[in-house]
Amino acid sequence: MDSILPILQQAKAASRQVAKLSASQRSQIVADIADALEKNFDKIVEANQKDAARMDPADPKYDRLLLDKDRIAGIASDARNVSQIEDPVGNVLLKRAMESGIDLQKVAVPLGVVGVIYESRPNVTADVATLCLKSGNAAVLRGGSDADDSNRAIVEIIQNVLKKHNVTPDAVQLLPTDRKFVTELLTAEKYVDIIIPRGSAGLIQFVRENAKIPTIETGAGVCHTFVEASADLDAAAEIVVNAKTQRPSVCNSLDTVLVSAEVAEEFLPKLLPGFKPFDVEIYADDRAFEILKSAGWKKLHKAQSEDFGREFLGQACSVKVVDSFDEALDHISEFSSRHSEAICSTDPELIDRFLTEVDAASVMANASTRFSDGALYGLGAEIGISTQKLHARGPFALEKLVTEKWVLRGEGQIRK
Amino acid sequence: MDSILPILQQAKAASRQVAKLSASQRSQIVADIADALEKNFDKIVEANQKDAARMDPADPKYDRLLLDKDRIAGIASDARNVSQIEDPVGNVLLKRAMESGIDLQKVAVPLGVVGVIYESRPNVTADVATLCLKSGNAAVLRGGSDADDSNRAIVEIIQNVLKKHNVTPDAVQLLPTDRKFVTELLTAEKYVDIIIPRGSAGLIQFVRENAKIPTIETGAGVCHTFVEASADLDAAAEIVVNAKTQRPSVCNSLDTVLVSAEVAEEFLPKLLPGFKPFDVEIYADDRAFEILKSAGWKKLHKAQSEDFGREFLGQACSVKVVDSFDEALDHISEFSSRHSEAICSTDPELIDRFLTEVDAASVMANASTRFSDGALYGLGAEIGISTQKLHARGPFALEKLVTEKWVLRGEGQIRK
Numbered sequence: 080m081d082s083i084l085p086i087l088q089q090a091k092a093a094s095r096q097v098a099k100l101s102a103s104q105r106s107q108i109v110a111d112i113a114d115a116l117e118k119n120f121d122k123i124v125e126a127n128q129k130d131a132a133r134m135d136p137a138d139p140k141y142d143r144l145l146l147d148k149d150r151i152a153g154i155a156s157d158a159r160n161v162s163q164i165e166d167p168v169g170n171v172l173l174k175r176a177m178e179s180g181i182d183l184q185k186v187a188v189p190l191g192v193v194g195v196i197y198e199s200r201p202n203v204t205a206d207v208a209t210l211c212l213k214s215g216n217a218a219v220l221r222g223g224s225d226a227d228d229s230n231r232a233i234v235e236i237i238q239n240v241l242k243k244h245n246v247t248p249d250a251v252q253l254l255p256t257d258r259k260f261v262t263e264l265l266t267a268e269k270y271v272d273i274i275i276p277r278g279s280a281g282l283i284q285f286v287r288e289n290a291k292i293p294t295i296e297t298g299a300g301v302c303h304t305f306v307e308a309s310a311d312l313d314a315a316a317e318i319v320v321n322a323k324t325q326r327p328s329v330c331n332s333l334d335t336v337l338v339s340a341e342v343a344e345e346f347l348p349k350l351l352p353g354f355k356p357f358d359v360e361i362y363a364d365d366r367a368f369e370i371l372k373s374a375g376w377k378k379l380h381k382a383q384s385e386d387f388g389r390e391f392l393g394q395a396c397s398v399k400v401v402d403s404f405d406e407a408l409d410h411i412s413e414f415s416s417r418h419s420e421a422i423c424s425t426d427p428e429l430i431d432r433f434l435t436e437v438d439a440a441s442v443m444a445n446a447s448t449r450f451s452d453g454a455l456y457g458l459g460a461e462i463g464i465s466t467q468k469l470h471a472r473g474p475f476a477l478e479k480l481v482t483e484k485w486v487l488r489g490e491g492q493i494r495k
Numbered sequence: 496m497d498s499i500l501p502i503l504q505q506a507k508a509a510s511r512q513v514a515k516l517s518a519s520q521r522s523q524i525v526a527d528i529a530d531a532l533e534k535n536f537d538k539i540v541e542a543n544q545k546d547a548a549r550m551d552p553a554d555p556k557y558d559r560l561l562l563d564k565d566r567i568a569g570i571a572s573d574a575r576n577v578s579q580i581e582d583p584v585g586n587v588l589l590k591r592a593m594e595s596g597i598d599l600q601k602v603a604v605p606l607g608v609v610g611v612i613y614e615s616r617p618n619v620t621a622d623v624a625t626l627c628l629k630s631g632n633a634a635v636l637r638g639g640s641d642a643d644d645s646n647r648a649i650v651e652i653i654q655n656v657l658k659k660h661n662v663t664p665d666a667v668q669l670l671p672t673d674r675k676f677v678t679e680l681l682t683a684e685k686y687v688d689i690i691i692p693r694g695s696a697g698l699i700q701f702v703r704e705n706a707k708i709p710t711i712e713t714g715a716g717v718c719h720t721f722v723e724a725s726a727d728l729d730a731a732a733e734i735v736v737n738a739k740t741q742r743p744s745v746c747n748s749l750d751t752v753l754v755s756a757e758v759a760e761e762f763l764p765k766l767l768p769g770f771k772p773f774d775v776e777i778y779a780d781d782r783a784f785e786i787l788k789s790a791g792w793k794k795l796h797k798a799q800s801e802d803f804g805r806e807f808l809g810q811a812c813s814v815k816v817v818d819s820f821d822e823a824l825d826h827i828s829e830f831s832s833r834h835s836e837a838i839c840s841t842d843p844e845l846i847d848r849f850l851t852e853v854d855a856a857s858v859m860a861n862a863s864t865r866f867s868d869g870a871l872y873g874l875g876a877e878i879g880i881s882t883q884k885l886h887a888r889g890p891f892a893l894e895k896l897v898t899e900k901w902v903l904r905g906e907g908q909i910r911k
Contacts, residue, residue, distance in 0.1 A: 099851070287684075293885045440901060487867075
């Protein structure tokens with residue numbers, strides 16, 4: 080294959096057909112996809128075994144790749160949930176009569192063709208396809224080569240359901256994994272309406288550099304927790320330990336602890352019992368280094384400048400002692416990826432200042448950054464966590480897979 | 496000057512100060528700017544004269560450049576309106592208790608630093624600066640070199656008002672017009688949160704190719720009006736003439752007429768009395784050419800393929816005869832810039848199909864595309880007309896100069 084443009088062109092044509100389906104047709108298709116995924120679990124497992132056979136079981140991605148009967152039931156159950164949630168298509172966002180008498184409405188409508196670029200987890204294939212169909216969009220999926228057999232099996236099952244509903248299978252297409260096609264996808268503004276990259280910082284950077292199509296960036300989380308002098312230090316230690324250790328591989332886990340100089344000596348040792356079971360590696364600035372060394376912590380390094388603003392994605396973090404509230408805010412402003420930022424404090428004024436002045440998708444007081452999550456926010460199936468400011472910010476779901484359209488109904492009006 | 500990064504860095508710092516102002520402070524600053532613009536009209540006119548002296552009065556841009564006492568009063572009056580409209584900052588968009596008991600709110604907050612790139616009209620300087628300040632944002636303005644003296648005078652007046660309110664003048668800055676700085680602006684994602692290009696298709700294309708910062712594209716309008724067989728042909732002729740001739744230099748003016756073959760012979764000659772006073776140049780496909788030639792129209796050309804999908808921005812248009820409703824929709828899908836599209840018809844089903852299936856920011860039945868306008872939609876001071884689908888679509892105003900922020904208030908919650 081020389082070019083994916085013919086595939087994208089078919090997706091565009093298909094998007095016009097999908098946009099015409101009624102809400103109940105869209106729900107029924109997604110519900111039928113859930114059933115079909117369950118019925119065909121042996122076919123999916125067989126394809127998944129081929130993928131697994133190509134990967135070293137010691138690879139940390141191995142577990143994320145594997146599908147068994149339970150996991151497929153989970154994917155089907157997620158699809159069933161998507162079929163039942165309310166979708167925003169057709170919502171009238173504004174309605175008024177213009178001075179000329181024209182009837183004006185602003186209506187939520189599907190985006191058209193949604194392109195998603197992701198890495199190894201095959202469940203994303205079903206998630207994204209069902210969310211796109213439910214919201215009246217066509218999807219072009221560019222999954223990782225690691226999971227290509229699994230993805231092909233899942234997409235084939237979805238396409239068979241589409242055919243049964245007399246919808247063109249072009250509405251959900253899997254792109255070849257050849258890298259040269261990613262650039263082609265990112266510049267096909269004629270056929271693709273939006274690109275959502277889900278994956279590593281490297282992928283997102285590549286998309287930002289090369290996309291001519293509007294994108295919703297997701298992912299990279301460099302998250303701070305600032306333990307301010309008035310904080311309940313025991314509660315703060317619990318929050319920091321949870322934010323760091325509970326699931327360190329995800330974007331809302333903690334990367335840097337900032338602590339007020341006044342309480343650093345008392346606070347930092349309180350982290351160690353919680354860090355102990357996970358053997359957390361600490362990159363500490365000079366003052367924190369001395370305190371933690373005196374407290375007997377072994378996995379301790381002097382922080383280098385690159386350890387601040389670093390996303391660790393493992394059982395490691397950096398620590399810095401700050402002399403003032405403003406120094407903490409300046410540090411966050413400089414190094415945050417604007418994903419999730421937290422303060423531990425009992426001072427209502429400082430809490431308010433933090434929540435107002437810190438520029439991030441989610442800001443929180445006296446809670447673990449791990450709470451930054453679409454399902455916990457009550458949004459339903461999450462598409463990703465946006466770290467940009469336009470259209471979607473923070474965890475986002477189905478309600479952001481639409482755009483607006485102004486609809487005017489006149490009776491021959493002309494402009495004077 | 497080697498780099499504008501120091502300016503952008505100052506803007507970022509200033510944006511944190513502006514975001515902290517109360518709604519009444521922001522309104523007062525904008526109201527004071529309105530007064531100051533009026534009081535300093537001689538200073539503005541003097542600067543404007545210098546700009547005018549550099550331009551050939553025969554240049555079509557000359558009139559758009561000129562400022563006199565009335566026009567400055569108009570700019571001040573617009574600023575006064577901006578000071579009075581409701582601003583969205585602080586609106587609580589969602590509020591719920593999370594399962595863990597954390598109090599969750601989604602709040603509208605300023606974007607931060609808004610970069611605007613525009614061409615010759617100096618009134619844009621005041622418009623954009625006041626809209627940004629009113630919504631709690633800092634602005635970096637890159638105006639055209641034609642209007643540089645006028646822009647400098649206006650920005651200086653604005654900065655003096657800021658100083659009186661103890662706000663740093665860095666909150667509104669004019670960038671040097673040297674072209675090399677545009678690329679620097681478009682890639683300064685660390686300091687600038689959003690770029691809005693206002694101007695020619697060439698400028699917008701350049702921004703799309705080079706920006707690493709999220710942008711809201713505005714502008715280019717390739718607008719069609721489809722006269723369907725059931726249309727009231729006299730009303731349709733009035734609509735087409737109005738859409739083409741009333742102000743052909745703007746983006747919502749008509750570029751292409753599509754007409755059903757069944758009524759082409761009767762309809763097309765009806766355009767000519769209305770086109771006559773403006774001597775409209777017509778680029779017609781073969782069938783339309785024969786009809787218009789028989790009707791005696793002189794300014795007539797055989798359309799070339801590039802005349803479809805062409806934005807004329809003058810008293811000229813293309814005309815095509817179509818054999819079916821679907822052919823019209825396919826043509827629009829192929830050539831529209833997704834700005835404003837109209838149908839003239841009396842068939843309610845076809846009208847519904849057109850309004851639903853045509854993919855454009857504004858779709859209308861039985862009205863002139865010239866109605867696609869933020870002020871006419873009741874939005875207040877328009878920032879531009881977005882032709883993209885994310886964040887803002889169609890005419891947009893102050894309510895889109897904000898982003899969302901998730902604010903969580905906990906009491907020590909950790910994630911199990």
